[in-house]
Amino acid sequence: MEDLERWLNLEEIAQYIGCSKDTIRGWIRKKTIPFYKVGRQYKFKVSEIDHWIQSGKSADADK
Numbered sequence: 001m002e003d004l005e006r007w008l009n010l011e012e013i014a015q016y017i018g019c020s021k022d023t024i025r026g027w028i029r030k031k032t033i034p035f036y037k038v039g040r041q042y043k044f045k046v047s048e049i050d051h052w053i054q055s056g057k058s059a060d061a062d063k
Contacts, residue, residue, distance in 0.1 A: 013044040032061040
């Protein structure tokens with residue numbers, strides 16, 4: 001059985017990346033950060049966030 005990946009919420013992903021929740025919300029609005037909406041909450045996969053950062057796409061998130 002494969003390991004299940006943990007999903008992080010907005011507050012957790014902000015802590016993981018080291019930025020504010022407002023910054024994450026801005027990236028969500030611009031659709032620059034990989035995210036999923038579950039009901040009224042935003043969820044993030046750590047592997048996708050890591051790939052997003054490593055790919056360099058996060059450098060363009062604030063443009």
